[in-house]
Amino acid sequence: MPVLSENSKISNDPGIIQRLDVRTKMAICALSSIVALFLEGIYPLSILAVASMVYALLHKRLVVVFVSYGAILVMGLMAAFCVKIMTVVMPEMGKMEIQLFFSPFLRVMILVNVILALALSSRVQSILAALKTLRLPLVIYLPAAVMIRFIPSFIVDIKQISESLKIRGYHINPLTITFHPLLTMRLLFVPIVVRALRSSDELAIAAELKGLGYSEKISYYKTTALSLADYCAGGVATTLLCGACLFEYHDKLF
Amino acid sequence: MSNPVRKKRYWQTRELIVIGTFAALTKVASLLIAIAGGGMNPVSLVLKNIVATSLLIVLVYKVRKFGVLTLYALINSLVSLLFLGGNVMALPGMLIAGIVGDGFIMMTGGYKRAWALVLGVGLFDLLSRAISLGYSYLTVREEPRLLIMAAIIVAIGYTGCLLGLGSGLLFVKELRHAGIVRE
Structure with missing residues (x-):
């Protein structure tokens, strides 16, 4: 309601x-x-x-x-x-x-x-709308929209990785970062980069299949x-x- | 029926998406490491910069085109301004750093040479920090001694960037072995 x-x-x-x-x-x-x-x-x-x-x-x-x-x-x-x-x-x-x-x-x-x-x-929604109102070229609009779209997803991904590390006995906190920086980096960095590369590949394939980027210019459904x-x-x-x-x-x- | 000849774009959709994804990942990873490190922790400061520079190295290996650093800097600054409270005055500085970084890579052998990429990213990191510090100097010019602490923090951060250049290369090697980075 x-x-x-x-x-x-x-x-x-x-x-x-x-x-x-x-x-x-x-x-x-x-x-x-x-x-x-x-x-x-x-x-x-x-x-x-x-x-x-x-x-x-x-x-x-x-x-x-x-x-x-x-x-x-x-x-x-x-x-x-x-x-x-x-x-x-x-x-x-x-x-x-x-x-x-x-x-x-x-x-x-x-x-x-x-x-x-x-x-x-x-x-997030208002920023995406704002990017459209700024009438930016696709070269700037597309990566910016992807960046805004992926920030919340990556925060969730990092939380999931952190929880999976807790199950395995590793805790990410100021002490572990200070005394075991390399281990922390390896445990957090590797899965998140592989995940990011896979996500970008999947998104790129989806975007190409939808024909994104093939029109001469972006069409705006709403003018503000x-x-x-x-x-x-x-x-x-x-x-x-x-x-x-x-x-x-x-x-x-x- | 004749198909109209489609002009080949300089930036492919795939490359633009990779740039956006890496810009988001760099922002999130840096922010979370800084928060998890508990604020003014020099180790987390170095670690944050290692991760950011390593990701930038992976990005320039994945998208080997003139303008990748400039576009990355532009997107990062624009979204920071709209979403994360970045400074509008940082945008021209970051753009200059990106253009100089890209130009340096082109002049020192192009995007096919690994060492040119590494030096270009190193220069981009150095310039972006120097320009930010220069802007900070203008803000606190009445009492320039206030800048000493900021300069020390930036210098500690830049050691992380230098370490990140090496770790980024190692990481690219692993990703190439796994077949994720192909070139």
Whole structure:
């Protein structure tokens, strides 16, 4: 029954981010990455960091977003700890100044927010649909579709291999990987590569029998146009990015 | 009835599928080894890179055509961006690394020579890491000392790539013996 289906509930009530076309999200991601790389001032970077945080939080997957922030914070603290140790051991490297960490941290925050908004709103089916809307040539579309299709299958395969190894008395965990890396590699790697090669052969034969790759160009059964929400989101993003650039370079421009 | 003469495509469907399969396998195997290794574990870091490079060696042995590394890098970056949170700025860097790797293989004897393939993959791995580090430098340019830790991790990872070149060759030998890699 549709009412009891969890998936139908998700598809019937998509969030703002999910409603956006993947082309819009990719464009926002690309523009933000480029602009964040050029900006140096704390204020323009802070404006963009807050705006990108709102953009990522609109996805409503707060746990994933905050876990990612936690991971960035841990990595940042580890890097700062290493710098501190270096300045203590080698004083000629200079002093550690906390304000120098702000701009790199804000830049990383902007990048992570826009990437999270893109990656979290993409499911296997929506990515395959997105690849079609991007109108990529077959040379790129076919391997990308195969890659997306096979990622879940390989995860299941590796789990099965890991379980079969457990039955034989081998456990794959951090200890066995650290102390028996070659054995672990041999036990995991060999069956999965043979499986991958067989799968690709079978899939290739099936694709050739279906005539895939023999038409002059891919035909699209559905054409998707950008919606009003896409234009609005694009406009807001462009205004914010231009505003941040003006804030940074207004002395040089005017 | 006369059959229209069909133009032979440069990339065959079979080759495109092999590239997609190996890109998926490399991603999954690297991710699972990193998770199973428990995070910042140097052994799992080396192991992850050994597996990734060995798979890349098997791929270039299976699809011996100019552009295989470029296409692999392009697909990997595109799917990472859409699905796994990859960085959009990594895409041009990876493309450059792929083109240089492919060009190097062509210039050093072509795709029929084993050592050209191995050196080409080694160069592709080196360049892709160097370009990523260069991009990281731009991100943390106010405090470049932050990059030292990342550079150490990348260097440890690259030793895995170098070991992977050897293990990949050994693995290709086994696969050829088993009749899976034919050329």
